Amino acid sequence: MMKKQKEKSILNKIFVGIVFTIxxxxxxxxxxxxxxxFLTSLKGYNDYSINMNILGFPTLDPNNFDNSREQFFHLKNYQDFFKVFKFGEGEIPFWSRGEQIVHYRGAVGPFGMLLNTLMLTIGGAFLQTIVPAIMAYALAKFDFKLNKVIFAVSIICMTVPIVGNYPAMLTFLRDSRLYDTMLGYMLMKCNFVGMYFFVFYGFFKALPNSFSEAAEIDGASYYRILLSIILPLSITTLSAVFIIQFVSFWNDFQTTYMYMPSYPTLMYGLWFFAVAKSSGDLSRITWRMAGGMTLMIPILIAFIFLKDKLMGNVTMGGLKQ
Known part of the structure; x- marks a missing residue:
């Protein structure tokens, strides 16, 4: 018996060791x-391309003509990145109901792109958090005729790829004159379909009805119960989903490219200058890496300060059974 337990213990240790190594x-x-x-963002362009210093540490030897001392000690790549990282004035033409519409875009610098990013990111993350939560609560706690139909539609949208969704959405926004507008963007995000709908649904399904029943006895309305009891109880889950959505929207450039060209964001700007344009100022790999590291800093700071919210356990309390 002891021999079998010892062998089992050894196998468990080996398994844990293999998993840990992987x-x-x-x-x-x-x-x-x-x-x-990060190391590439601290290298000079000549150090990277002429010295072929692709994987090594930046060359700091003053006797080397193509050294990276200025880029390393004075963050020259980061300074140059912010000097050229901007959009000039331009027109955004598109067709709507057989009529050509032209939106005018003024010059946008890094600060303007940051404001656009914050508006689209915070607004989109908030809507993509609160709308699925409210719909999940309604389906989990109320029995009505379309309950199962809506739930089935959610599953279908998650499992079956909708071919041609982007062109259809683009045509709808243009024909309704909502293309390239903040209102159109916010309406696009007012949908509940997605993975986090099921996360909220499972949470609310497991939530005891005694919470809402006690409030109903005290005369609280459905809206008051939702706002004052249900949402505060789910604040940890809401916060975690909001943070994940925030990161997703911060890194998103496709939405701006397709639907909001007059509102260039930081990620869209970096993609446009580094990928869409095969030549130009930001075609330098060292400047592109400096831009990428710069845009990564806010997400890194947010994760450091909000990691407890993101990884915390959901706890409930406040009612004696």
Whole structure:
């Protein structure tokens, strides 16, 4: 008996060791691109391209004509990035109901792109958090005729790829004159379909009805119960979903590219100058890496300060059974 337990203990240790090694290698593989991008952002363009210093530390030897001392000690790549990172004035033409509409876009610099990013990111993350939560609560706690139909539609939209969704949405927004407008963007985000709808649905389904029943006895309306009891109880889940959505919208450039060209965001700007334009100021890999590291800083800071909210356990209390 003791021999079997000892063998089982050894096998468990071997299994844990193998899993730990795999996870450690995977974690290191995630850090390597970030470290490489950071070191590249501190290199001079000649050091990277002429010296072929692609994987090494920045060359700081003053005797080397193509050294990276200025970029390393004075963050020259970051300074140059902000000097050229801007959009000039332009027109955004599109067709709507057989008529050509032209939106005018003024010059937009890094600060303007930051404001656009914050508006679209915070607004989109808020709507994509609160709308699924409210719909999930309604389906989990109220029995009505379309309950199962709406739930089935949610599952279908999650499992079946909707071919041609983007062109259809683009045509609808243009014909309704909502294309390239903040109102159109916010209406696009007022949908509940997605993975987090099921997260909220499972949470509210497991929530005891005694919470709302006690409030109903005291004369609270459905809206008061939702706002004063249900949402505060789910604040940890709401916060975690909001943070995840915030990161997703911060990194999103496709929405701006397709639906909001007059509101360039930071990620859209970085993509446009670094990828869409094969030549130009930001075609330099060192400047692109400086831009990428700059745009990563807000997300890194947000994660450091909000990691407890993101990883915390959902706790409930306040009612004696």
């Amino acid at each position: 996870l450690l290698i995977y974690t290191i593989s995630l850090f390597i691109p970030v470290v490489w991008a």
